[in-house]
Amino acid sequence: MNDASLSRRSLLQAIAATVATASMPFSWTEIAQGLDAAHSVAQSGGGAKISFFTAAEAADVEAVAAQIVPTDDSPGAREAGAVYFIDRALATFFSQLAGDYRDQLAAFQTTFRQQHPGVPSFASLPSNEQIDYLKGVDQTPFFNTTRLLTLLGMFTLPAYGGNRDGIGWTLIGFQDAHFFRPPFGYYDRDYPGFVIDR
Amino acid sequence: MQFRDSETVDFVIVGSGAAGGVIARELAQAGLTVVVLEQGPRLALRDFVKHDELKDWYLGGLTNDAVKNAQTFRDDESKKAELQKFKPALWYGRAVGGASLHYTANYWRLREIDFIERSRLGAIPGTGFADWPITYADLEPYYTKVEWEVGVSGLAGANPFDPPRTKGYPMPPLPVKSSGVLFERGARKLGWHPVPAPMAINSQQYRGRPACVHCGFCHGFACEVGAKASTLTTVIPEAEATGRCEVRPESYVSRIETNDLGRTTGVTYFDRDRRGHFQRSRAVVVCANGAETPRLLLMSASSRFPDGLANSSGLVGKYLMFNYSGRATGVFEHELNEYKSVQVTRILHDFYDSDPKRGHYGGGGLDARIGPQPTTWAIRNDADCPSWGSAYKARLREYPRTMQVASHGTSLAVASNNVTLDPEVKDAWGLPAIRVTYRDHPDDLANATFLQDRGAEILEAAGAVKVTKAAVVPQTTSVHLLGTCRMGDDPATSVIDKFHRSHDVRNLFVCDGSSLVTSGRGQPTMTIQALAFRAGEHIAGFAKRGQI
Numbered sequence: 117m118n119d120a121s122l123s124r125r126s127l128l129q130a131i132a133a134t135v136a137t138a139s140m141p142f143s144w145t146e147i148a149q150g151l152d153a154a155h156s157v158a159q160s161g162g163g164a165k166i167s168f169f170t171a172a173e174a175a176d177v178e179a180v181a182a183q184i185v186p187t188d189d190s191p192g193a194r195e196a197g198a199v200y201f202i203d204r205a206l207a208t209f210f211s212q213l214a215g216d217y218r219d220q221l222a223a224f225q226t227t228f229r230q231q232h233p234g235v236p237s238f239a240s241l242p243s244n245e246q247i248d249y250l251k252g253v254d255q256t257p258f259f260n261t262t263r264l265l266t267l268l269g270m271f272t273l274p275a276y277g278g279n280r281d282g283i284g285w286t287l288i289g290f291q292d293a294h295f296f297r298p299p300f301g302y303y304d305r306d307y308p309g310f311v312i313d314r
Numbered sequence: 315m316q317f318r319d320s321e322t323v324d325f326v327i328v329g330s331g332a333a334g335g336v337i338a339r340e341l342a343q344a345g346l347t348v349v350v351l352e353q354g355p356r357l358a359l360r361d362f363v364k365h366d367e368l369k370d371w372y373l374g375g376l377t378n379d380a381v382k383n384a385q386t387f388r389d390d391e392s393k394k395a396e397l398q399k400f401k402p403a404l405w406y407g408r409a410v411g412g413a414s415l416h417y418t419a420n421y422w423r424l425r426e427i428d429f430i431e432r433s434r435l436g437a438i439p440g441t442g443f444a445d446w447p448i449t450y451a452d453l454e455p456y457y458t459k460v461e462w463e464v465g466v467s468g469l470a471g472a473n474p475f476d477p478p479r480t481k482g483y484p485m486p487p488l489p490v491k492s493s494g495v496l497f498e499r500g501a502r503k504l505g506w507h508p509v510p511a512p513m514a515i516n517s518q519q520y521r522g523r524p525a526c527v528h529c530g531f532c533h534g535f536a537c538e539v540g541a542k543a544s545t546l547t548t549v550i551p552e553a554e555a556t557g558r559c560e561v562r563p564e565s566y567v568s569r570i571e572t573n574d575l576g577r578t579t580g581v582t583y584f585d586r587d588r589r590g591h592f593q594r595s596r597a598v599v600v601c602a603n604g605a606e607t608p609r610l611l612l613m614s615a616s617s618r619f620p621d622g623l624a625n626s627s628g629l630v631g632k633y634l635m636f637n638y639s640g641r642a643t644g645v646f647e648h649e650l651n652e653y654k655s656v657q658v659t660r661i662l663h664d665f666y667d668s669d670p671k672r673g674h675y676g677g678g679g680l681d682a683r684i685g686p687q688p689t690t691w692a693i694r695n696d697a698d699c700p701s702w703g704s705a706y707k708a709r710l711r712e713y714p715r716t717m718q719v720a721s722h723g724t725s726l727a728v729a730s731n732n733v734t735l736d737p738e739v740k741d742a743w744g745l746p747a748i749r750v751t752y753r754d755h756p757d758d759l760a761n762a763t764f765l766q767d768r769g770a771e772i773l774e775a776a777g778a779v780k781v782t783k784a785a786v787v788p789q790t791t792s793v794h795l796l797g798t799c800r801m802g803d804d805p806a807t808s809v810i811d812k813f814h815r816s817h818d819v820r821n822l823f824v825c826d827g828s829s830l831v832t833s834g835r836g837q838p839t840m841t842i843q844a845l846a847f848r849a850g851e852h853i854a855g856f857a858k859r860g861q862i
Binding site for chain 1: 363364365366367368372373380381399400469471472487489490491492494495496498502507509510527528529530538646648649650651652653654655687688689692693701702703704706707710711713714
């Protein structure tokens with residue numbers, strides 16, 4: 117049994133456990149169907165193609181994203197595929213941001229070249245030099261928008277092209293499930309019950 | 315039940331949210347015919363299972379959307395308002411159920427003081443600070459009605475600051491979370507009074523809806539099992555069951571029509587294919603929220619009402635109030651896993667009242683929660699915290715050990731905080747965009763700092779290993795849309811009377827967040843629904859007595 121069907125079954129069992137009668141204003145079958153559809157979307161993933169950016173633009177954006185959530189002993193924005201999410205977002209559901217973002221990216225690249233004659237691109241710098249450079253520009257609209265889009269690409273549903281294999285969720289210890297039972301954490305395990313204090 | 319546009323129904327209700335759904339049920343059950351026109355689609359529980367943060371928080375899955383429903387924002391009336399390309403400044407539910415689909419479902423009653431604060435504290439220069447035309451006692455029966463008809467979990471008698479109540483809650487509180495335990499521990503050490511949170515979420519099966527399954531997707535999402543009360547799953551099916559109410563989704567009202575006698579005759583709206591229709595009615599009730607309600611009245615200007623409908627006071631759209639929402643964040647040694655279950659299980663009201671000793675007007679409540687689910691949590695940052703790089707990544711890893719104390723404060727009514735029609739920008743239907751002008755009053759910011767500091771103290775007292783606070787800066791966005799068509803006895807200083815009838819147009823009523831005279835301390839939906847039950851009862855009475 118795969119994760120999706122386990123999750124579906126556990127949700128239905130959890131609901132059934134809370135329901136004493138069948139007189140509900142809606143159908144459990146419909147919810148189950150919706151859940152199946154949601155899981156098939158979640159697993160479909162985004163195509164690993166770049167369509168909005170040029171290859172050089174994609175390399176720079178990916179390099180910035182990879183400094184926002186770096187790769188260390190665990191995966192970061194690069195492995196999550198954030199740049200693919202960003203590319204797809206600007207080409208489709210965030211197309212209203214595309215014009216401004218292209219201008220901001222061009223300004224970022226122009227300024228970089230002016231300050232680093234002879235260096236082919238931001239992406240070609242060693243990581244420690246990238247960090248030093250970004251410290252000087254991390255209040256710019258380009259950086260702010262890249263941060264926003266990178267984090268959306270780290271943590272939203274993998275179907276949108278980022279958060280590959282749930283890398284973002286694993287990083288922060290988040291579990292996308294449809295039901296939980298108390299105790300939820302360490303501190304509510306041995307709670308003695310609420311006592312009115314006045 | 316389906317009505318034709320050409321049929322004259324008793325009431326058109328604009329909006330199917332927290333207020334519109336309740337009034338629809340009250341009128342239909344009283345024997346009146348009702349058409350509810352809702353901008354957004356009618357969704358079902360199967361649409362709510364995806365836990366899709368991108369869609370529901372950033373792409374208008376349940377709400378208005380930055381592209382279709384263009385809005386502009388400025389913080390000063392002398393400036394040109396800028397188009398908000400990424401997210402609208404004022405965020406509202408745009409589907410059958412309205413914001414009751416995606417709210418957090420904190421259900422606090424207002425207290426006696428909220429209705430008479432102006433008399434107690436005196437005038438505040440430069441503001442429209444005023445008493446309500448009704449008192450807590452007038453509204454108490456309807457608060458009780460909300461708790462029992464909609465379904466609220468809570469513990470009566472726990473909160474020493476609660477106003478009098480005639481009945482307990484119909485359900486016990488939801489199971490406490492680690493954030494609630496820590497909040498209780500810290501607050502009690504400080505001598506304060508944490509109590510179980512009243513929530514419009516079932517802790518057990520209630521009125522045909524199941525108990526919460528603790529999936530964690532309440533705040534900004536619609537409940538996939540129907541345990542969180544929305545009008546979609548409570549009063550609207552009850553209204554439809556009368557056979558006298560039709561809810562018409564994807565019906566976007568552009569104008570309230572009036573005749574030579576200065577009475578409304580119905581509304582003009584776009585259907586899903588953007589074809590225009592005119593629905594005739596004997597009266598109109600506008601429940602379109604604190605942003606869309608004033609906009610619709612302003613768009614309904616005519617030669618008889620050149621400044622907009624029901625606007626002889628000039629106050630339609632004015633006195634917009636957000637509540638100031640602040641936070642302190644604590645990281646603990648062990649896991650809390652706050653992404654599970656409902657947002658809030660403990661609150662406290664020790665700082666509810668304004669206290670002149672603090673040097674500013676205002677008060678508020680505190681609660682324990684995580685705040686948004688992963689994406690938006692990661693995007694938000696507290697003051698002086700790393701926002702990128704390896705230090706930021708370390709912060710991301712703290713997610714399961716993190717909680718917030720959220721603070722909910724007062725907003726003063728200031729005339730220069732308002733909703734107007736943008737002179738240039740249009741929405742996707744060619745109607746004038748909402749133009750928002752807003753800057754928190756200095757007292758609101760001072761109050762926010764005061765409340766956040768108390769939240770940080772609770773986290774310290776509870777043993778947090780690290781405590782940070784959000785920067786207190788003027789807000790540029792809100793989901794609490796309050797005060798823009800305020801109620802009052804004097805037609806010169808208010809838009810509607812104490813029964814929600816507009817002072818200027820006898821068969822036009824308004825009930826939603828816009829009706830509030832003061833902001834309360836956050837959590838406005840409970841009060842909006844209590845007002846709606848009361849308004850529904852009175853409006854039905856007027857209709858039956860031929861007083862419309």
